Amino acid sequence: MTDIPGRVPPRLELCPRCSEHIYAGTNLCPHCGGEVPALLAAREEAIAEALDALQRLEAALALS
Numbered sequence: 001m002t003d004i005p006g007r008v009p010p011r012l013e014l015c016p017r018c019s020e021h022i023y024a025g026t027n028l029c030p031h032c033g034g035e036v037p038a039l040l041a042a043r044e045e046a047i048a049e050a051l052d053a054l055q056r057l058e059a060a061l062a063l064s
């Protein structure tokens with residue numbers, strides 16, 4: 001088994017807009033040209049809103 005220093009496999013993520021593989025830390029998606037940090041932030045916000053809505057729904061159901 002040989003270890004080659006500096007040859008770490010690149011981490012890949014999925015573009016939040018087009019779902020193509022992009023390198024982790026990429027700022028501009030090479031496939032759709034989307035700004036990855038902004039898209040990730042928007043997705044986080046949407047998930048947080050969905051969780052908030054779910055919690056309010058669960059609270060409303062618990063009261064009935």
Ligand SMILES: [Zn+2]
Nearest residue numbers: 015018029032
């Ligand atoms: Zn993309």
